Amino acid sequence: MTTHARIAIVGGGMMGIGLLYHLAEEGCTDVILIEKGELTSGSTWHAAGQCPSFVGNYNLAKIHSYTIELAKKLEDMTGQSVSWHQCGGIRLATNQEELDWFHFVKGFDDNCGSSTEIIDVDEIRRIHPFLTTDNVLAGARTTRDGHVDPSGMCQALARAARKSGVTIQRNNRVTDIRALPGGEWEVVTENGNIVAEIVVNAAGCYARPIAQLVGTDVPVTSMEHQYVVTGPVQEFVERDEEVPVIRDPYASCYIRQEQKSGLIGIYENVNLAEPWLPEGVPPWESDSELFPDNLERIMPWLEKALERVPILADAGIRRVVNGAITHTPDGAPLLGPAAGLRNFWMCCGSSFGIAQGAGGGKYLAQRMLPGDSEINMTGMDVRRFGHYADESYSRAKVFQDYGRTYATALPGEELPAGRPRRTSPLYEKLREHGCVYTAGFGWERPQWFSLDGREENYSHRRNNVFDTVAAECQAVREAVGLTDLSGFAKFEVSGPDAGSFLERVFANNMPRRVGGIVLAHFLSRNGRIGGEATVTRLDDNAYYVLSAAAAELRDLDHLTQGASKDEDIRIDNVTDERGALVLAGPRSRDVLAKLTDADLSSEAFPWLTASEISINGMPVRALRVNYVGELGWELHPAVEYMSDLYDALWQAGEDHGIRNVGLYAVNSLRMEKAYRAWGAELTNEVTLLDADMERFAAFSTKDFTGSEATREQADMERRWDLVYLDVAAVDSDVRGGEPVYLDGQFVGVTTSGAYGHHVGRSLAFAYVGPDQSGTGTRLGIDLLGERCAATVLAEPVYDPENLRLRA
Numbered sequence: 046m047t048t049h050a051r052i053a054i055v056g057g058g059m060m061g062i063g064l065l066y067h068l069a070e071e072g073c074t075d076v077i078l079i080e081k082g083e084l085t086s087g088s089t090w091h092a093a094g095q096c097p098s099f100v101g102n103y104n105l106a107k108i109h110s111y112t113i114e115l116a117k118k119l120e121d122m123t124g125q126s127v128s129w130h131q132c133g134g135i136r137l138a139t140n141q142e143e144l145d146w147f148h149f150v151k152g153f154d155d156n157c158g159s160s161t162e163i164i165d166v167d168e169i170r171r172i173h174p175f176l177t178t179d180n181v182l183a184g185a186r187t188t189r190d191g192h193v194d195p196s197g198m199c200q201a202l203a204r205a206a207r208k209s210g211v212t213i214q215r216n217n218r219v220t221d222i223r224a225l226p227g228g229e230w231e232v233v234t235e236n237g238n239i240v241a242e243i244v245v246n247a248a249g250c251y252a253r254p255i256a257q258l259v260g261t262d263v264p265v266t267s268m269e270h271q272y273v274v275t276g277p278v279q280e281f282v283e284r285d286e287e288v289p290v291i292r293d294p295y296a297s298c299y300i301r302q303e304q305k306s307g308l309i310g311i312y313e314n315v316n317l318a319e320p321w322l323p324e325g326v327p328p329w330e331s332d333s334e335l336f337p338d339n340l341e342r343i344m345p346w347l348e349k350a351l352e353r354v355p356i357l358a359d360a361g362i363r364r365v366v367n368g369a370i371t372h373t374p375d376g377a378p379l380l381g382p383a384a385g386l387r388n389f390w391m392c393c394g395s396s397f398g399i400a401q402g403a404g405g406g407k408y409l410a411q412r413m414l415p416g417d418s419e420i421n422m423t424g425m426d427v428r429r430f431g432h433y434a435d436e437s438y439s440r441a442k443v444f445q446d447y448g449r450t451y452a453t454a455l456p457g458e459e460l461p462a463g464r465p466r467r468t469s470p471l472y473e474k475l476r477e478h479g480c481v482y483t484a485g486f487g488w489e490r491p492q493w494f495s496l497d498g499r500e501e502n503y504s505h506r507r508n509n510v511f512d513t514v515a516a517e518c519q520a521v522r523e524a525v526g527l528t529d530l531s532g533f534a535k536f537e538v539s540g541p542d543a544g545s546f547l548e549r550v551f552a553n554n555m556p557r558r559v560g561g562i563v564l565a566h567f568l569s570r571n572g573r574i575g576g577e578a579t580v581t582r583l584d585d586n587a588y589y590v591l592s593a594a595a596a597e598l599r600d601l602d603h604l605t606q607g608a609s610k611d612e613d614i615r616i617d618n619v620t621d622e623r624g625a626l627v628l629a630g631p632r633s634r635d636v637l638a639k640l641t642d643a644d645l646s647s648e649a650f651p652w653l654t655a656s657e658i659s660i661n662g663m664p665v666r667a668l669r670v671n672y673v674g675e676l677g678w679e680l681h682p683a684v685e686y687m688s689d690l691y692d693a694l695w696q697a698g699e700d701h702g703i704r705n706v707g708l709y710a711v712n713s714l715r716m717e718k719a720y721r722a723w724g725a726e727l728t729n730e731v732t733l734l735d736a737d738m739e740r741f742a743a744f745s746t747k748d749f750t751g752s753e754a755t756r757e758q759a760d761m762e763r764r765w766d767l768v769y770l771d772v773a774a775v776d777s778d779v780r781g782g783e784p785v786y787l788d789g790q791f792v793g794v795t796t797s798g799a800y801g802h803h804v805g806r807s808l809a810f811a812y813v814g815p816d817q818s819g820t821g822t823r824l825g826i827d828l829l830g831e832r833c834a835a836t837v838l839a840e841p842v843y844d845p846e847n848l849r850l851r852a
């Protein structure tokens with residue numbers, strides 16, 4: 046019996062085995078995988094095996110793409126049959142919004158090195174002659190994807206991994222996991238204990254009880270999901286070629302050929318879907334289990350599916366598979382470290398685990414071993430969910446998400462389930478002002494303000510809130526705007542060693558003077574960007590660290606796990622204790638001056654400084670900094686003052702044309718200033734040098750985490766350059782993930798974009814090769830099926846000298 050391993054993986058389904066294989070591929074073979082039953086005996090064995098390449102998330106598309114390429118060659122590599130069927134797929138569009146989305150997603154697939162074709166109804170019928178296409182507008186045709194035998198694929202990966210020297214223990218349940226004083230984990234199993242440096246939770250539907258063993262949680266709900274297999278279909282018997290997998294939003298289903306039969310899987314409407322076990326604790330004895338059929342539940346959609354492929358109706362239903370499928374609140378898997386724990390990782394929560402196991406395992410293994418993955422893992426990081434994502438939240442969101450598996454999510458679309466979770470004291474007040482909220486890391490944050498009661502017509506194209514957002518931008522550029530950004534993650538770092546500690550964990554120099562503010566980044570050892578923060582020096586030994594709302598738990602880990610035992614520091618997460626109101630615009634000084642005796646002149650209170658001031662008698666931490674590029678202050682009072690502070694500012698601002706401003710406008714304004722965004726331009730894929738932010742890396746004057754790699758990179762040729770682009774867009778703007786071309790050749794990818802309302806130009810960021818990044822280079826970007834010209838700009842289109850900020 047193995048008693049020690051560097052890494053112990055709990056769970057031998059597609060996700061655990063995908064990781065096991067890739068850890069071995071990366072050269073780490075001191076790994077043990079522990080499975081309570083037989084390999085694949087959880088959700089994996091009964092899956093329908095589809096591995097689609099048309100995926101509405103760029104980084105997940107890369108994961109699927111990798112899995113598909115591996116599945117194709119696995120049989121040759123290992124000698125184990127995986128039953129790969131490269132039948133391709135067609136996703137059907139039944140309205141214009143879906144078709145627009147196809148063009149957007151096609152960009153991801155094109156970026157991944159393959160190509161989706163948007164085809165018309167005649168071509169759909171030529172490829173799949175058995176479809177009825179009455180309500181179909183077009184199809185997204187992929188040819189390199191297909192389906193695999195999930196058990197065969199797992200066995201093949203397990204066989205290859207075993208050959209490399211890893212250990213797999215079957216029929217051995219993990220019953221407890223304990224933290225040892227030396228930092229290792231003791232994994233208690235039915236057959237003895239194993240001490241491991243790192244533990245990975247790949248327990249599928251059991252991921253929650255496994256997480257709870259170490260005092261944490263995962264936002265996962267297990268749903269029942271059903272597919273039916275028909276009897277043999279004569280038309281299939283008579284054909285040599287397999288028909289492609291059809292994905293149909295009308296019937297909320299996938300339909301494919303299974304040998305000479307048909308297979309139909311249904312994602313029924315949320316109100317009828319049932320979670321597996323209301324209490325969420327599956328019995329440990331459950332092994333290779335299915336639930337009783339419940340055809341009645343899926344019948345309304347099954348009928349529509351049979352309308353779509355009528356030849357299946359005559360074949361009769363031969364078999365029903367009703368199995369457990371894990372879902373997370375946003376439908377993406379959980380791949381990354383557990384918040385607040387060292388060396389405890391998650392590899393679970395996948396509802397497309399057959400398509401995601403190998404690819405997810407590859408990129409997670411890269412992240413666990415050398416420390417960075419090739420793809421942006423932000424959207425899969427477990428810490429994108431906070432403590433607000435408890436069981437009831439997960440369940441509400443998962444119900445919503447499950448039924449929308451084949452629904453097309455529209456940009457800006459807000460869905461109601463599980464909300465609100467985290468609100469600022471201004472929540473109701475701003476609602477009365479017409480605030481339309483968007484949820485981020487549980488927070489309800491202002492997206493835009495509906496002053497005439499209009500509702501947004503969600504669309505991939507500019508829509509009926511375009512003018513409203515323009516007016517919010519105008520207020521900031523010409524008068525004054527007020528934005529509630531209380532969701533900012535906020536930390537106070539104090540103690541005698543606070544300064545030296547922050548110098549080590551951040552790439553930039555810390556402010557020398559009390560009241561100074563700097564922009565600073567957490568880097569990995571390889572110099573890749575892990576996070577971005579605004580650091581204010583409060584006094585000799587105290588600092589205020591602000592970062593994106595969604596980064597709260599990640600950055601808390603950066604801070605707490607970056608500290609060494611002998612450092613005398615204290616880290617307080619004060620996110621919920623302080624609010625944040627941004628007052629910005631040329632009139633902001635006039636507004637604030639009515640309420641404070643503090644000297645607000647640039648001489649006394651310059652840009653990039655902070656001070657504790659009194660506003661209408663309320664103590665407020667005021668930072669002269671903002672993300673919209675105007676004269677302005679971020680005001681951070683204790684939450685109990687937020688409401689009175691807002692009222693005072695609003696009243697003082699009325700004569701100056703004050704207006705509430707939401708995040709749509711903030712995005713437009715920051716693009717005009719060419720401010721990068723964490724998670725879009727600043728990700729684990731790139732370095733500060735790639736992002737053209739060398740000035741924030743003090744690698745020539747100090748040592749910090751990632752400094753050595755940054756120094757090395759400074760002497761090397763660049764892989765990527767971030768370019769800022771003026772896009773000749775017509776009625777839609779860059780969202781990120783669109784392919785970039787030069788002379789018809791694919792050369793890069795966009796990261797984000799927006800229409801700059803003040804300058805009247807559509808703007809974007811993209812990473813391209815160093816040869817394509819020169820100012821004035823004429824690139825092309827595919828926007829909803831149209832190739833638009835895009836010109837590389839030399840500097841921000843608005844106030845490149847920061848005169849407005851310094852005003």
Ligand SMILES: Cc1cc2nc3c(=O)[nH]c(=O)nc-3n(C[C@H](O)[C@H](O)[C@H](O)COP(=O)(O)OP(=O)(O)OC[C@H]3O[C@@H](n4cnc5c(N)ncnc54)[C@H](O)[C@@H]3O)c2cc1C
Binds near residue numbers: 060061079083094398
């Ligand atoms: C009907 C159906 C059809 C599907 N079709 C598709 C499809 O076409 N394509 C696709 O991509 N996905 C599909 N899925 C989803 C897919 O099956 C899952 O996403 C995937 O199997 C999840 O893999 P996993 O490794 O996370 O979980 P699992 O396969 O459940 O593996 C987790 C393992 O952990 C083990 N375990 C749990 N607790 C312990 C413990 N304490 N000690 C030791 N071992 C433990 C379990 O026994 C289990 O084997 C389908 C699902 C269903 C239900």
